[in-house]
Amino acid sequence: MVGDFMRIFFTGGSGKAGRHVAPFLAGQGHQVTNADLVPLDHPGVADLQVDLTDAGETYSALAGLATFAELDLPEKPAYDAIVHFAAVPRILLTSDAKTYATNVLSTYNVLEAATRLGIRKVVFASSETTYGVCFAQGERRPLYVPVDEDHPTVPEDSYAMSKVAGEVTARSFQARTGADIYGLRINNVIEPHEYAEMFPAFLADPSLRRRNLFAYIDARDLGQVVQRCLEVDGLGYEVFNVANADMSVAATTRQVRDRFYDGVEVRREMGRDETFFAIDKARDLLGYAPQHTWRDAVADPGAS
Numbered sequence: 001m002v003g004d005f006m007r008i009f010f011t012g013g014s015g016k017a018g019r020h021v022a023p024f025l026a027g028q029g030h031q032v033t034n035a036d037l038v039p040l041d042h043p044g045v046a047d048l049q050v051d052l053t054d055a056g057e058t059y060s061a062l063a064g065l066a067t068f069a070e071l072d073l074p075e076k077p078a079y080d081a082i083v084h085f086a087a088v089p090r091i092l093l094t095s096d097a098k099t100y101a102t103n104v105l106s107t108y109n110v111l112e113a114a115t116r117l118g119i120r121k122v123v124f125a126s127s128e129t130t131y132g133v134c135f136a137q138g139e140r141r142p143l144y145v146p147v148d149e150d151h152p153t154v155p156e157d158s159y160a161m162s163k164v165a166g167e168v169t170a171r172s173f174q175a176r177t178g179a180d181i182y183g184l185r186i187n188n189v190i191e192p193h194e195y196a197e198m199f200p201a202f203l204a205d206p207s208l209r210r211r212n213l214f215a216y217i218d219a220r221d222l223g224q225v226v227q228r229c230l231e232v233d234g235l236g237y238e239v240f241n242v243a244n245a246d247m248s249v250a251a252t253t254r255q256v257r258d259r260f261y262d263g264v265e266v267r268r269e270m271g272r273d274e275t276f277f278a279i280d281k282a283r284d285l286l287g288y289a290p291q292h293t294w295r296d297a298v299a300d301p302g303a304s
């Protein structure tokens with residue numbers, strides 16, 4: 001599928017991550033439809049107002065046209081792929097119950113419609129929070145580091161529970177059809193302008209990043225991962241950690257380990273500044289090669 005034109009149904013394209021990734025995919029020459037409650041208003045991305053918690057709306061939008069130009073085609077085209085980002089993206093935006101209901105229902109509706117319409121590629125946003133560290137009451141440490149996709153996902157908060165439920169649902173639909181459904185356990189998304197705003201504090205105090213396993217994902221590298229997921233076929237159901245290669249703190253991996261992970265099993269040798277959010281699987285199976293680092297945007301206080 002490398003380089004081929006795709007008609008992509010992108011949910012949540014108006015949000016923090018989607019407003020980078022949806023235009024990036026459109027820039028690769030794909031037809032991108034943004035299904036969201038609010039428009040993105042980006043040239044090259046078609047906006048469709050859809051409430052994905054409504055199964056009928058979701059099915060209708062996925063079965064329908066993307067643009068007026070498509071009226072001139074001899075037949076209505078089908079979507080080749082779905083990128084499902086729409087969600088309530090963390091706890092404490094609305095009630096826990098609504099967070100869970102919105103995310104679980106919308107993900108089910110998207111996956112059921114994809115299944116019934118025969119769409120063979122779905123990429124969906126899961127989350128680092130599935131590992132249970134991010135939104136734990138009090139301090140909870142990973143069982144081992146670096147945290148890879150085999151680490152247990154037994155979180156206690158409503159948002160992360162909704163993401164685990166989304167993964168289980170995706171795995172079940174994939175078993176029904178054999179389609180490719182890839183889940184992205186996305187770390188904390190950082191937009192380019194946020195380096196200057198946020199990183200000076202992170203670099204001064206690494207404890208601010210404990211709940212994110214000290215990792216981050218540049219929104220542009222997230223776009224690359226999604227692109228690779230669309231290009232790499234035949235993996236069936238898989239989940240991938242998605243982070244940058246380094247950490248979001250100035251301290252070295254060894255220093256962070258000594259201070260925050262004393263007594264936590266270390267499963268392998270790690271690089272000097274290597275992320276604790278293991279991205280080996282995305283590198284190996286998708287060919288993901290992160291391009292960005294905070295070091296290009298903010299001065300490293302430890303560098304001489």
Ligand SMILES: NC(=O)c1ccc[n+]([C@@H]2O[C@H](COP(=O)([O-])OP(=O)(O)OC[C@H]3O[C@@H](n4cnc5c(N)ncnc54)[C@H](O)[C@@H]3O)[C@@H](O)[C@H]2O)c1
Nearest residue numbers: 012014015016017036037051052086087089125186188189
């Ligand atoms: N931002 C992060 O650091 C981060 C980290 C890990 C995972 N994620 C996941 O990545 C995805 C994108 O996150 P984000 O930060 O861009 O979130 P966001 O809130 O900025 O964007 C989500 C978008 O989904 C839309 N949406 C919500 N409910 C909807 C519904 N019922 N129907 C249609 N659209 C709906 C919203 O209008 C919004 O535009 C989410 O699934 C989130 O859980 C985000």
